[in-house]
Amino acid sequence: MTKSSDGVFFLTGKDFTNAGSASSNLKGILDDMGIPADIVRRAAIAAFEAEMNAIIYAVAGMMRYSITPEAVTVTLQDMGPGIPDIDLAMKEGYSTAPDYIREMGFGSGMGLPNIKKNTDKLTINSVVGEGTTLEFVIYLQGLSPETSG
């Protein structure tokens, strides 16, 4: 059933017309591979939030994915301002989104918490002035029992 697959999508900062297409393509790939619907849903939500952050805050970025029979791993690497305080950024409600971004419905400070909630493992590395790398893993065989939906 589940084979392996990997690939990459490129993201352009402030390109709100194509925003969401990388995560939507990833969702299609996962569906086609016969991955269980609940895992596809969680991966698509986490990928969308991470993709939108790269598009909103960075100049450019890429989303790599690796799907194996054990796990879905997605890595978002961007060239952008970086995150000075990652613990603070992870807090629900914390946002530095400017007004014009808020007008489009972003900036509730819930994106990173949503990623955390929907994944089994989340790692963020960031260098101020250079960029951010965010990686999440979702296990396919219930390896992580404490995960909520």
Next chain:
Amino acid sequence: MKLSDLIENLSLEVKTPETDLTREVTGGYVSDMLSDVIANAKAGYVWVTFQSHLNIVAVASLKGICGIIMVNNRVPARETILKAAAENIPIMTSSLAAFELVGKLYALGLRCR
């Protein structure tokens, strides 16, 4: 209740006639913040919002939202309608303010839980 019953009951204007209006509505959520909808709406819900930007379609599709209702006579952007039609996400508009519309949805039996 089917989406089509709700459309008739509340005189909603359908902006995407080609989408599936026969889906069962399981509840509702109101918010203008996309990540809030991602966190709290459930599959089969109608989503009441003032947002008209293209990105609402991606969120609705991620969550399995059965329809988006724009309030206060908000006019959806053309790209939003095209994308919604392509992704089979019904978009409707209402002349009511969110408060009034949500009150009516609640009176029709819709809940958020």
